[in-house]
Structure formats: C-alpha cells, structure tokens
Amino acid sequence: MTAENPTGPLGGHLDDDDYPAYTMGRAAEMLGTTPGFLRAIGEARLITPLRSEGGHRRYSRYQLRIAARARELVDQGTPVEAACRIVILEDQLEEAQRLNAEYRAAAASSGPPPAA
Known part of the structure; x- marks a missing residue:
C-alpha cells in the first residue's frame, strides 16, 4: 500500500476532511x-449530514469542526439558532478574506497598471 494509491476498507479517505466517516453516535x-444537538444544528441548516445506504446520518471531520464551534457558542449561552448563524457568518467571512488575499496577490504579481 502506497500513499499514491491507497487501498483498504477506507479506499484512501483517511485524509479526506469531507468523507462522511462518523455515525451520529460516534460524532456526538x-x-x-447528544445526538439531539446534532439533529438541531442539522435542522438549523448549519450542517447537512450525508446518509448511509440504510438512511443513517454520517458526518465528516469538516462537519464535526463546524459542530464543535457551534457547541462552544451554545455552551456560552448562545441559543442554537443564533450559534448556527454566527458560525455561518464566520465561515463566510473567512472565505471572503481568503478570496481577498488571493486577489491582492494576483494584482501585486501583475505589476502596476499601464500609464494613461
């Protein structure tokens, strides 16, 4: 088994943050x-777990990180719906900042605009 061509029961998904590897019970x-918390943040559309062939919810590591952030806020007294909205806004801000940095880097590498 090599890193370039992984085999085995996980088929190379060990490093895949989006692979739905965790059952609801394990994720909780x-x-x-509790599983109820995971259902609540699913109903608030913070995360949407994939379903196994049997219809059971499955969560990825990325979704668990999002859920953990929501749980931090709830533990501090924030209502679940508000915590979910905060996490969504934080995620959108992070993405906007990433894109802004990419645009600035691209603009800096293209040099100054031509003189008029």
Whole structure:
C-alpha cells in the first residue's frame, strides 16, 4: 500500500476532511454532546449530514469542526439558532478574506497598471 494509491476498507479517505466517516453516535461522543444537538444544528441548516445506504446520518471531520464551534457558542449561552448563524457568518467571512488575499496577490504579481 502506497500513499499514491491507497487501498483498504477506507479506499484512501483517511485524509479526506469531507468523507462522511462518523455515525451520529460516534460524532456526538467525539463532540461531547447528544445526538439531539446534532439533529438541531442539522435542522438549523448549519450542517447537512450525508446518509448511509440504510438512511443513517454520517458526518465528516469538516462537519464535526463546524459542530464543535457551534457547541462552544451554545455552551456560552448562545441559543442554537443564533450559534448556527454566527458560525455561518464566520465561515463566510473567512472565505471572503481568503478570496481577498488571493486577489491582492494576483494584482501585486501583475505589476502596476499601464500609464494613461
């Protein structure tokens, strides 16, 4: 088995943050919360778990990081709906900042605009 061509039961998904590897029970255990909390943030559309062939919710590591941030806010007294909105806005801000940095880098590498 090599890093370039992984084989085995996970088919190379060990490093895939978006692979839905965790059941609801395992995800709740890892977050130190209840399955009800995961259902609540799903209903608030913070995360949308994928479903197994049997219809069971499956969560990725990326979704667990999002859920963990929401849980931090809820533990501080923020209502679930508000916590979900805050996490969504934080994620949008991070993406906007990333894009802005890319645009600035592209503009800087293209040199000054031609003189008129």
